[in-house]
Amino acid sequence: MSRNANFIDKLREARLRPTKQRVKICELLFNREKTFHFTINDLVKKISEDLNEKISLATVYNTVHAFVKKGYLKEIAINSDKSYFDTNTSTHHHFYDEDTHELIDCEQNNIDSINIKNNITGKKINSVEVLIKVASDNQNHN
Amino acid sequence: MSRNANFIDKLREARLRPTKQRVKICELLFNREKTFHFTINDLVKKISEDLNEKISLATVYNTVHAFVKKGYLKEIAINSDKSYFDTNTSTHHHFYDEDTHELIDCEQNNIDSINIKNNITGKKINSVEVLIKVASDNQNHN
DNA sequence: ATTATACATTATAATTATTCTAAACTATTG
DNA sequence: CAATAGTTTAGAATAATTATAATGTATAAT
Known part of the structure; x- marks a missing residue:
């Protein structure tokens, strides 16, 4: 319960109402040691598998976007058809595994x-980020 | 006609049949001095406006992807809601103007x-690209 | 040249990711 | 504990992209 209390405070600080869906998503995303890279789909899957609960897809989208807006999550641009999010909100780089479509912090x-x-x-630099695309060494690229 | 002949050769070299649609798209994309950054939608619009022709959407997708595969175009990661393509296929980086949402070659x-x-x-590096996000010096970022 | 074949184009359907909508629900405030 | 402002939800709508299958065309072989 104390862990949840932390998330409730965290949400309140960002003027986000601590609804049970938001707290659940916080638990999944922020109760971990290592950075978590995910797509909306990954998160939805994780919610149903790990929590054995159902949060509507629209809510997952809304919540993740709210977290990005408040700086709890970071969106990462990869050449892809999906949006990737990162629990590591600091400025850092990424490896992108083109075989597994996995993102790894650099x-x-x-x-x-x-x-x-x-x-x-006349412009100021807000961020400088490197994306390193890697693939298996014996991959056939023609 | 000599310009088209060039494109026909260019396509043949890549073992792409020089169909009239492919040649038209080459004309639009490669008859220019400066790098061109575009989405599929931009290109379709340009085809109907500049050439007053109609090339089916599926063909535009197929052609652009064939060009990427053969190294005539490069795909760039900026926004995950759309794919951006670049006529500058050299290894280079990008500035992204967060005010105007404009892409500039670096x-x-x-x-x-x-x-x-x-x-x-166990992985080999396929590409290393830098994205520099810039914004107006006196911009208000909350 | 003509034909056969492999590859391309096309319209349309299907798929996938995401956003919108409007009704039901819930956290907060008084 | 009611009012209200913000939230969740299922499902519809939209947008980007890919698949399909019939028709068309460039090329190679006759």
Whole structure:
């Protein structure tokens, strides 16, 4: 119960009503050590498997988007037909496994700091992120 | 006609039959000085406006994908709701203007070469691309 | 040239991801 | 504990993309 209380506070701080669906999703997403990368579909599956509950698809979309807006989740752009989300909201890089369609964090210190020599005039840089696409070594790419 | 002949050769080299639809799309995409960033929808619109012709949507998808496969176009990851394509197929990076939602090429020599210290074991790196998100200096980000 | 064949194009249907809608529900406030 | 403002829900709607199957066309073999 104390863990849930934390999530309730977390939601309240972001002026999100701690509904039971939101708290459940928080439990799934934030009660973990390692970063979690997921699509909406992954999350829906996880809800029905791990929690043995049903949260409507529309609610999952709404909740995830609300969390992105409040900075609890980060959306990641991959060349794909789906949106990926990340529980690691810090600026960091990614490996994308083209075989398994899996996203893996690439810690910032795994790449030397990136220096952009010429920026667009009049604009400030908000983020610099690297996407490294990898595939099995013996893959046949024609 | 000599320009079209070039495209016919270009297509033949890639073992793509130079059908009239493919040649038309080549004309639109590759008869230009500057890099062209587009979505399928942009291209379909351009075909009907610029050429006053109709190429079926399925053909536009097939053709663009064939061009990506043969290295005439490059797919870029920005938004996950649509696929963006780029006539600049060289390894290069992108600025994404968060105010205007515009994509701007960032040439490779604008960033020092990126060294990934530890790669995923058993995988080979297919591409390394940087996305630099920029916004107006006096923008209000909440 | 003509024909046969393999590949392309097309309209349309199907699929997939996501958003919208409007009614029922629930957390908060008074 | 009622009022109300925000939330959830199922299902419909929309948007992007892919599949299908019939028709058309470029190429290679006659």
